[in-house]
Amino acid sequence: xxxxxxxxxxGGIHSETIEKGMRFMxxxxxxxxxxxxxxxxxxxxxxKAKILRFAQVRKIVACFAAAMVLLIGSTSIAxxxxxxxxxxxxxxxxxxxxxxxMVAIENGHLTGAFDEQDxxxxxxxxxxxxxxxxxxxVKYENGYFYEMFCENEGSxxxxxxxxxxxxVVAVYMKKQEYGDTTGIWxxxxxxxxxxxxxxxxxxxxxxxxxxx
Amino acid sequence: xxxxxxxxxxxxxxxxxxxxxxxxEMFWSRDEAAITETEKKYGKYCHRIAMNLLGxxxxxxxxxxxxxxxxxxxxxxxxxxxxxxxLSKIIRHIAINRWKYQTAVKRGAGTVSLVLDELEExxxxxxxxxxxxxxxxxxxxxxxxxxxxxEKEQCIFIRRYFCMEPVQSIAECMGIRANHVSLILSxxxxxxxxxxxxxxxxx
Numbered sequence: 550x551x552x553x554x555x556x557x558x559x560g561g562i563h564s565e566t567i568e569k570g571m572r573f574m575x576x577x578x579x580x581x582x583x584x585x586x587x588x589x590x591x592x593x594x595x596x597k598a599k600i601l602r603f604a605q606v607r608k609i610v611a612c613f614a615a616a617m618v619l620l621i622g623s624t625s626i627a628x629x630x631x632x633x634x635x636x637x638x639x640x641x642x643x644x645x646x647x648x649x650x651m652v653a654i655e656n657g658h659l660t661g662a663f664d665e666q667d668x669x670x671x672x673x674x675x676x677x678x679x680x681x682x683x684x685x686x687v688k689y690e691n692g693y694f695y696e697m698f699c700e701n702e703g704s705x706x707x708x709x710x711x712x713x714x715x716x717v718v719a720v721y722m723k724k725q726e727y728g729d730t731t732g733i734w735x736x737x738x739x740x741x742x743x744x745x746x747x748x749x750x751x752x753x754x755x756x757x758x759x760x761x
Numbered sequence: 762x763x764x765x766x767x768x769x770x771x772x773x774x775x776x777x778x779x780x781x782x783x784x785x786e787m788f789w790s791r792d793e794a795a796i797t798e799t800e801k802k803y804g805k806y807c808h809r810i811a812m813n814l815l816g817x818x819x820x821x822x823x824x825x826x827x828x829x830x831x832x833x834x835x836x837x838x839x840x841x842x843x844x845x846x847x848l849s850k851i852i853r854h855i856a857i858n859r860w861k862y863q864t865a866v867k868r869g870a871g872t873v874s875l876v877l878d879e880l881e882e883x884x885x886x887x888x889x890x891x892x893x894x895x896x897x898x899x900x901x902x903x904x905x906x907x908x909x910x911x912e913k914e915q916c917i918f919i920r921r922y923f924c925m926e927p928v929q930s931i932a933e934c935m936g937i938r939a940n941h942v943s944l945i946l947s948x949x950x951x952x953x954x955x956x957x958x959x960x961x962x963x964x
Contacts, residue, residue: 552877552878552880552881553877554896554899555880555883555899555903556857556873556876556877556880556922557857557896558896558899558900558903559900559903559922559923560850560853560854560857560900560923561850561896561897561899561900561903562900562903562904562907562923563843563846563904564841564842564843564845564846564847564849564850565842565843565846566846566904566907566908566915566919567843567845567846567849567850567919567923568843568845568846568849569915569919570907570915570916570918570919570920570923571845571846571849571916571919571920571924605936
């Protein structure tokens with residue numbers, strides 16, 4: 550058999566087979582491109598290519614989303630479990646006592662700042678205010694339900710029951726040095742945790758006993 | 762986002778396009794608008810096949826014009842079920858004839874020589890397809906062979922050996938590398954050789 554015969558025989562295949570083979574080839578709006586000084590119609594914008602490119606874009610978006618979820622997840626876990634990391638984040642995102650507040654403390658006001666429980670309760674009152682935009686609120690029935698745990702000297706975590714049974718609000722508090730006093734307490738941040746996660750953290754901490 | 766907008770525009774644009782059956786009906790009723798509609802829908806497609814074969818814009822344009830004339834003359838006798846495939850066969854045939862005429866003067870136009878070199882792997886070089894009937898049988902055998910190939914390989918085979926599309930262009934369209942396309946083509950040629958041997962052809 551000669552090559553030309555085979556070549557011409559390929560030209561005699563059924564129209565259906567040709568159409569099937571050409572299904573991804575564009576018909577009317579194939580882009581004309583210049584390449585090596587030779588003009589030919591390109592198929593780079595064909596349906597198949599678009600589908601592939603779309604799939605590639607989707608892959609990239611999916612990878613990015615997965616990376617973001619991983620980042621947020623690991624940040625969240627690190628925030629809950631690693632005090633030094635939490636301090637770093639707090640130092641960046643959460644404000645310290647404002648100058649006015651410090652002046653007020655200096656002038657003998659805001660005395661509650663010296664009492665960790667007072668600081669916590671003030672925070673929880675604010676937490677339940679709608680303007681904070683929280684999705685959940687802390688449970689209040691003639692008072693809040695919370696347990697305090699000592700993380701290390703000068704820092705504690707209060708686990709406060711929320712209005713949703715399986716969720717707990719962990720409030721991170723730290724004692725700031727202030728003059729000759731024992732220090733002033735400040736809420737550094739909070740995190741909504743699942744009950745199981747909270748129990749796990751609690752098991753690593755020691756119960757904090759409020760000073761009489 | 763722009764991809765969705767483009768797809769939507771394409772969809773809207775496609776809504777106004779005349780269907781193949783309508784074009785065929787126009788040909789049957791000898792409505793000259795059939796040629797305009799065919800050109801609008803398949804003009805660039807046919808031009809591309811001719812360009813792949815001949816590598817010259819002017820020649821390709823002439824082949825496309827000849828195709829419309831051929832279709833105009835053929836359709837009242839025939840009612841093609843697969844209009845795009847039907848057009849492909851006509852344009853290919855016309856372009857090959859033109860190529861043959863040209864190669865009588867000079868060799869090497871378009872990618873035909875390259876494709877022939879590639880196909881040489883599958884055959885012996887001695888002629889035994891003597892009658893038109895045998896040639897048709899060979900076409901049937903190749904058709905059956907193509908149908909047995911996986912979808913992707915079918916597409917690559919048709920584009921390379923029917924449309925004579927450059928490997929790079931196939932690769933771009935399929936979203937794979939040119940080397941990969943060449944490898945697939947090489948495998949298909951080996952399969953075709955075995956298949957033709959099995960079918961009793963002297964290859």
